[in-house]
Amino acid sequence: MGKELNAARTLEILLNSIELPKLSKKDEKVFLHRLDQHFPALAERLFELYGDRYEFFWYLQQLVITLAKAFSQRSRQLKNKDELRLQEPRWYRSEKMLGMAVYVDLFAGDLKKLVDKIAYFQSLGVNYVHLMPLYKCPEVESDGGYAVSDYRKVDPKLGSEKDLKVLSAAFNEAGINLVLDFVFNHTSDEHKWAKAAKAAKAGEAEFEDFYYFFEDKQQVDEFNQTCREIFPTVRRGSFSYLEDLNRWVWTTFNSFQWDLNYSNPAVFNAITGEMLFLANIGCDGLRLDALAFVWKQKGTQCENLPQAHTLIQSFNLCLQIVAPAVQFKSEAIVHPDEVAKYIAKDECQLSYNPLLMALMWEALATRQTQLLTASLTKSFEISTDCAWVNYIRCHDDIGWTFDDDVAKQLGINGFNHRRFLNHFYTGRFDGSFSKGVPFQENPSTGDCRVCGSLSSLAGLESALDTRSSKMIELAIKRVRLLNSINLSIGGIPLIYQGDELGLLNDYDYLTDPSKEQDSRWVNRPNIHQQDFDEVCKPTSPMAKIHRQLVEMIKLRQSLPVFGEAETHILETYRPHLFAYARVHENGERLLAICNFSEHRQDVPTSICDILGSRKVHDILNREYKPYHENIIFEAYEVKWLMVVNT
Numbered sequence: 001m002g003k004e005l006n007a008a009r010t011l012e013i014l015l016n017s018i019e020l021p022k023l024s025k026k027d028e029k030v031f032l033h034r035l036d037q038h039f040p041a042l043a044e045r046l047f048e049l050y051g052d053r054y055e056f057f058w059y060l061q062q063l064v065i066t067l068a069k070a071f072s073q074r075s076r077q078l079k080n081k082d083e084l085r086l087q088e089p090r091w092y093r094s095e096k097m098l099g100m101a102v103y104v105d106l107f108a109g110d111l112k113k114l115v116d117k118i119a120y121f122q123s124l125g126v127n128y129v130h131l132m133p134l135y136k137c138p139e140v141e142s143d144g145g146y147a148v149s150d151y152r153k154v155d156p157k158l159g160s161e162k163d164l165k166v167l168s169a170a171f172n173e174a175g176i177n178l179v180l181d182f183v184f185n186h187t188s189d190e191h192k193w194a195k196a197a198k199a200a201k202a203g204e205a206e207f208e209d210f211y212y213f214f215e216d217k218q219q220v221d222e223f224n225q226t227c228r229e230i231f232p233t234v235r236r237g238s239f240s241y242l243e244d245l246n247r248w249v250w251t252t253f254n255s256f257q258w259d260l261n262y263s264n265p266a267v268f269n270a271i272t273g274e275m276l277f278l279a280n281i282g283c284d285g286l287r288l289d290a291l292a293f294v295w296k297q298k299g300t301q302c303e304n305l306p307q308a309h310t311l312i313q314s315f316n317l318c319l320q321i322v323a324p325a326v327q328f329k330s331e332a333i334v335h336p337d338e339v340a341k342y343i344a345k346d347e348c349q350l351s352y353n354p355l356l357m358a359l360m361w362e363a364l365a366t367r368q369t370q371l372l373t374a375s376l377t378k379s380f381e382i383s384t385d386c387a388w389v390n391y392i393r394c395h396d397d398i399g400w401t402f403d404d405d406v407a408k409q410l411g412i413n414g415f416n417h418r419r420f421l422n423h424f425y426t427g428r429f430d431g432s433f434s435k436g437v438p439f440q441e442n443p444s445t446g447d448c449r450v451c452g453s454l455s456s457l458a459g460l461e462s463a464l465d466t467r468s469s470k471m472i473e474l475a476i477k478r479v480r481l482l483n484s485i486n487l488s489i490g491g492i493p494l495i496y497q498g499d500e501l502g503l504l505n506d507y508d509y510l511t512d513p514s515k516e517q518d519s520r521w522v523n524r525p526n527i528h529q530q531d532f533d534e535v536c537k538p539t540s541p542m543a544k545i546h547r548q549l550v551e552m553i554k555l556r557q558s559l560p561v562f563g564e565a566e567t568h569i570l571e572t573y574r575p576h577l578f579a580y581a582r583v584h585e586n587g588e589r590l591l592a593i594c595n596f597s598e599h600r601q602d603v604p605t606s607i608c609d610i611l612g613s614r615k616v617h618d619i620l621n622r623e624y625k626p627y628h629e630n631i632i633f634e635a636y637e638v639k640w641l642m643v644v645n646t
Contacts, residue, residue: 005047012063021072022357027079030072034321035064042317042347045310050265059265062166063318066269070276071322077172078282085325092128092327092492093387095556095563099128099179099494101357101394103145104158106526107497111159111167118174120532124500125553126267127490129171130287132313134158139512141256144395144524146181146289151274161281168282169634179285179329180278184315184428185293186257194258198245201539209264212250212296214239220248226303227252231440238302252293254345262294262311272318281325287329288312288348288515292338295545304338312347329389333396336379336403337586345385353388353491354401355379360482361398361457362417365424365434370410375402376580380490384564388491392482393457396441396522397449398425418447423456425450433459433475435505437519440622451519453506454499460541461504472500472541477636480548481594484620484638487556488592489580490567498525500549501535502542531610555619555640561588570610576601577633581610591616591641595633602630608641616641 015035023596024029043060051267074082085091102122108114111134121129133145136153147156154161171178187194196207214220224237230253239248240255250259260267295307312328319326330348332339336355343351359372382388400421404414423429425436426448436452455461458478463471479502486493509521525531535546556562565584572579576597582590589611595601605627608614617624620640633639 005044005051007043007527008611010043010057010060011039011064012037014057014064016065017061018065018068018399020068023072027071030079031068031321034324035067038062038317038320038457042314042321042501045314045317046222046265046268048310049262049268049307049314049551053265056265059269063269063272064350066273066276067318067321070422071275072281074280075282077169078280078323081172082323082325090387090564093384093564095560096125097128097492097563098125098553098557099130099389099492100124100126100497100500101132101391101494102497103132103395103524104134105284110157111154111163115167115170118176121176122174124495124550125557126495127175128177128179128285128494130494131181131284133181134164135181135183135184138188138256141188141254143254143257144518144520146183147186147190147254147257148183148192150182150192151189152277157534164279164281173281177284178282179287180281180283181289182258182275182286182328183289184275185290186253186259189256189258191258194311196243206266209271210261210267211258211262213245214248214250215246217248220296223250223296223302226298226300229442242594243435250296253290259293259296261296262307268311268314275315276318276322279326285327285329285350288330289331289349290336291342292332304332304334304341309341309347312342316346316348333393333399333401335399336375340379340382341388343382345383349438350387350389350492351382351386352394353390354399356388356485356489357391357393358398358401360392360485361425362400362402363484363578363596364478365421365432366574369572369594369596370575370577371402371407371412371486373569373571374406377571378406380569389494390486390491391494391496392486392491393452393454393496393523394494395496395520395524397451398436398457403502414459415492422448422450425452427462433462433471433478435459435461437505437522439519447558453503453523453525454482454496455502455542456505457543458482460502460545464504464541474635476541476544476548479545480552481596481636481638482591483549483576484640485550485594487552488562488582488590488640490565490582493556495549496523498527498531501527501531502545503527503531552620559588559590560584560586561642568610570607572607574601574602574603577603577605579603589618589643592638593631593633595636595639598635600632600635601632605629605631607631611641611643613643615644617644 010212108117136150137147139412193207193210200208220239227238292303295305296302302646328348330342330351332342333354342348363369363372400406400418407414424432425434426438435456436450438448441448459475463475503525505522506525509515515521535543561582561584565582570579579593605614608616618639
């Protein structure tokens, strides 16, 4: 490709053909240096995607203009942060990192009131806050904020763009990293581009080409043959028919969310402008929503195509030129092998870890850890330039993401096992402790996903219903077990709003006509002052969950071994135990062992040999007694073992 495109010469010609915004000598030097450094790779990637377009170089020129304008509009404070982050490129791998995902309205009310929650975040040790979508969107058909009508406007009920900038500055001063969503696969059908496409007259195709329209039903059917259905109870297939236009439009998720047509370079340029606007608000991370779906090609599933990676790498290079402090976070809820392909320094530096999330729940249901151990042994290790964002719950549902080939090697039938897990976590399996809610049950396959809060899924809701002190205690232990792994296995632990308070499912959504068909709202609680007050009551189960979590967070943030260290998944040869070691270059080592069963288990002390000594103590439970032949684990017990200092 380099032979076909002389990127350095192209940049020289482009710079001679445009007038850069007025910059200080220092800023101009920085901008031109970054262009020299990153433009060749950017141009070559875009040439792969759009080089056959006769107007390719015009689009490239317009992109450089967009980059220069965004750089000129970036504040001095943010430019200073860029320089600091370039000197410390792996800042997100620190043991100090702790994240929380929140809906602004449900957690605080609005952006101004969220500023008042900074003290709460700091009391927990949270320094990475992901705000769920807060952009202007349709009043009813919003998909929880993911149907964006305007990337540059805040939803009026949350505040204004000024309020968001004030919050960003307040977060920055408090040492809290702000993460926003970058919803770039689709827009709302109320976005100005979609409105222009609908209003276009014959031959005025500029904004029609921003989306995928088809008049021929056969074309639609051909794509549907290979594309999977994401929300089958909402709509069959990946297209919606527009009666007023007598055409079909591509809508992977909902009829009101129109997929953007990235085969059109004008779309790439336009979305780059929106992305850089978000970066200039002052965010430190952008979550790439639905990134697996952004490129379409007939005859494929239209997921995880090579061009999707090229697109994301191109967006990343634009950030490196304008706002290198900003990191990408991959949201690829796909096969584990495909998840790993998005994780790279030049693509997504951060990535959700859906495999760990799903298999922690799988191990709780089965009391067996073989699938968890085997899967993470294969898939947990990633580049040291990158980090997992680990989570137990999120705003969405639990889909049973695991590798069927790994399961098959263990004698597990993937299809049947997912059916079992769905039944278990929706309370349809005899003896289940869980109170989850099914989401998007497919009438053809019987498949579904599961929604619910951490505490309800772990058994606290059903235990409180029975008023069984034993069952309540077991549920609290399950929550502690999951939190312990999330905090210690390596990466940024992300807490979902309300889970730190032990909140149960919120069924109020059933009384709201705009939400009652979307069961994900059961785990999107509206948090009230009494919820914060509840964790101050010494005997409350919620207080115990909160207290245990806070203790683990403080311990995590005090030891480098929880930060930039290697993780080794270990084979315990005990079907109910899960173990891993953390190894830091400073010599610190930690061994974490978890019992996923409500029955007593044991493991030979020889497992501690990875620490270099069998003279260890449990720093989590403050156990300083010597272990002899075996280490004993009570129901759902977790131990964090380190060598005794002599």
